[in-house]
Amino acid sequence: MRGLTLGRQIMKKAGYLLALVVLSLAFVFPPPTLAQGAATVSIVAPAEVVAGSTFSARVNINNVTNLNAWNYDVVFNKSVLEVAGVLGGEVGGMPIQPGENQWVVSNGTLKVVADIPGISTVSGSGYLAEIQFKVIGEIGDTSAIDLRSGILSSDLASSIPATWGRATVVVVAPTISINPVEGCQGKKLKVEISGKGLTGTTDVSFGDGMDVAFKVDSDVRITATLTIAADAAVGVRNVSVTTTAGTQKLFDAFTVKMSPTITSVSPDGGKRSRILDVVIKGTNFAAVTKENVSFGEGITVNDIVVKSDTEITARITIASDAKGGARDVSVNNAVECSGVKAGGFTVLGGVPIWAIALIIIAIGIAVYFGIRWRRRRRAMGMS
Numbered sequence: 001m002r003g004l005t006l007g008r009q010i011m012k013k014a015g016y017l018l019a020l021v022v023l024s025l026a027f028v029f030p031p032p033t034l035a036q037g038a039a040t041v042s043i044v045a046p047a048e049v050v051a052g053s054t055f056s057a058r059v060n061i062n063n064v065t066n067l068n069a070w071n072y073d074v075v076f077n078k079s080v081l082e083v084a085g086v087l088g089g090e091v092g093g094m095p096i097q098p099g100e101n102q103w104v105v106s107n108g109t110l111k112v113v114a115d116i117p118g119i120s121t122v123s124g125s126g127y128l129a130e131i132q133f134k135v136i137g138e139i140g141d142t143s144a145i146d147l148r149s150g151i152l153s154s155d156l157a158s159s160i161p162a163t164w165g166r167a168t169v170v171v172v173a174p175t176i177s178i179n180p181v182e183g184c185q186g187k188k189l190k191v192e193i194s195g196k197g198l199t200g201t202t203d204v205s206f207g208d209g210m211d212v213a214f215k216v217d218s219d220v221r222i223t224a225t226l227t228i229a230a231d232a233a234v235g236v237r238n239v240s241v242t243t244t245a246g247t248q249k250l251f252d253a254f255t256v257k258m259s260p261t262i263t264s265v266s267p268d269g270g271k272r273s274r275i276l277d278v279v280i281k282g283t284n285f286a287a288v289t290k291e292n293v294s295f296g297e298g299i300t301v302n303d304i305v306v307k308s309d310t311e312i313t314a315r316i317t318i319a320s321d322a323k324g325g326a327r328d329v330s331v332n333n334a335v336e337c338s339g340v341k342a343g344g345f346t347v348l349g350g351v352p353i354w355a356i357a358l359i360i361i362a363i364g365i366a367v368y369f370g371i372r373w374r375r376r377r378r379a380m381g382m383s
Contacts, residue, residue, distance in 0.1 A: 039064035039152060041128070042165035043074070043145050048172045050197030052244050053219070054084055054134045057145055057167065059112075061091060062125040064152065064160060069115035070128060072150035072164070078108035080137030080171060081145075086112070087132065092124025103129075121155045141171045173248035174198055176241055184337035185259035186230035193222040193241065203242040206254055209233060234258045260284040260331045260339030269346035273320045275302075278345070280312045280331065287334035288312060294330045295345050298322030322347045 045057035059072070083105045088097040096114070103112045112129060116122060137143070145167045152160035176195030183189050193204065199219045204212050209232030214224040222241070239253040262282040270276045280293070290304045293312065298319045305313045312331070329344035 038161040038163055039067075040165070041072070041147060041150060041152075041162050043147055043167045045133075045145055045167040045169055047169065049133075049135045049169045050174050051135055051137070051139050051171050052200055053197040054132055055169075056087075057131045057133060059089070059128040059131065059147070060126070061128055061162075064091065064125070064162070065123045066121040066154040067091065067116070067123065067152055067160065068119070068121045068155040069153040070151065071111075071113040073148045074110040074112070074131060075144070075146040075148055076108055076110075076133075077137070077141075077143035080135070080141045080143035081133045081169075082136055083110050084132040084134045086110070087130040089127040089129050091126035091128065092122045093126075094122045096122075096126075096128065115153075119155045135171055137171045139171055139173045142168060144168050174241060174243060176239075176248060176250060178239060178250070178253055181253065182255040182257055183226060183228050184257050184335075185228055185232055185234070186261075186339075187259065187337070188225065188227045191224045191226050191254075193224060194220060195241075196220050197243065198222055198241070200244040201241055202244065203240075203247075205240045205242075207233075207237045209256075210237070228256060230259070230261065232256050257335040257337050258284050258333065259337035260288070260333050262329060262331060262339045262341035262344065265329050265341055265344040268344065269348050270316075270318050271348045272318050272322050272324075275315065275317050278314050278316055280314060280329065280341075281310060282331070282339060282341075283310055284333055284339070285309050285312050285331065288331055290314070292332040296327035296329075298347070299327075299345075318347060324349050 040060075040062045042060045042062075043057055044060050046055055049055050059074075061067075086103045088095060090096060094116075096116070102114045103110060105111075110131065114128070133145075147164040147166060150162060150164045152162050154160055174195045174197040176193055176198070179192050179194075180189070193214075196219065198216060198221065201214070201216050201222060204214045204222065204224055206212055206226060209229040211227040211229075212224050213227075214222050216222050234256050236252040237254045237256060239250045240247050241250075260282055261284065262280060264279075264281045266279045266281075267276065270278075278295075285306055286309045288304070288306055290301050293301050293304055293314050295301065295314075295316055299322060300317045300319070302315045302317060304315070307313060324347045326343035326346045329341045330338050332338045
């Protein structure tokens with residue numbers, strides 16, 4: 001019994017000694033850093049991409065330790081996207097520049113193989129690369145951007161565990177807006193079209209009766225000069241913008257407003273200091289007020305009578321100092337559109353009141369001195 005007890009004590013002490021040895025080895029040879037958790041590699045891209053445009057997708061990496069080399073595949077729908085280029089990244093504050101022959105594209109797969117030169121490593125978070133894609137698909141197409149076959153390695157060529165992600169994009173039409181959103185018949189105006197993906201625009205249309213000349217200022221703006229025909233149909237219009245990727249329509253986006261027209265002014269002239277009733281004939285005169293009728297400076301519109309949609313009688317006063325010559329006659333309607341008769345009324349060369357007064361005074365003086373002169377001659381016995 002005593003020998004058995006002694007053996008147990010020896011075994012117990014040996015166990016304590018073995019535990020101390022294991023603990024000592026743990027301090028001398030610490031566990032590998034892989035136990036700190038796996039890195040996360042993800043692809044970050046916009047959910048919607050504009051047809052015909054280019055966009056960037058980043059290969060983000062988070063919580064990596066002692067990274068020295070990496071390789072991965074980026075798989076995408078080659079009928080929707082194509083790779084336009086690959087740019088470098090930055091991890092843990094260290095720039096990572098892509099070297100030559102570090103990436104290749106084949107059959108819808110981008111293969112990337114890269115490392116940090118030498119035995120250097122980097123830890124932390126950032127992004128491994130920025131991939132530039134061109135959208136070649138049609139509106140409504142989708143493509144996954146999938147990270148596959150990824151391997152991260154440390155400076156000791158050991159594998160770093162990681163999870164690899166994916167993204168999905170859908171192709172959409174250019175999103176556009178226009179300003180201003182209305183115009184008058186027979187007028188010309190500038191319209192700004194804003195949006196994205198507008199580079200490569202081949203046509204801008206506002207419908208029948210609208211002539212459009214446009215200039216693509218940038219990928220986000222077009223400046224258009226719009227000429228609206230005098231007989232263009234009144235009402236709302238659809239606006240379409242066609243790029244190399246397709247056509248987008250904005251429904252009920254622009255309104256053509258009705259403009260008055262002036263066909264005749266009678267009488268078409270008058271003398272200064274006169275009050276006249278002038279008949280204006282044309283179209284679209286409904287809801288016109290006297291404030292909307294103009295004969296230019298020096299002529300006051302006292303009142304108007306709208307006899308019909310095609311005829312107005314305006315009572316005007318021509319000032320005594322009104323400038324002579326032809327001037328335009330204009331009529332504005334309730335929707336702030338105007339009709340103009342160029343040179344429609346002429347102020348004739350009547351004599352102003354002040355000139356008449358001077359003439360009367362001059363005649364009076366002449367008569368006065370004439371009478372005195374005759375009396376003087378008679379007093380002197382001269383006939």
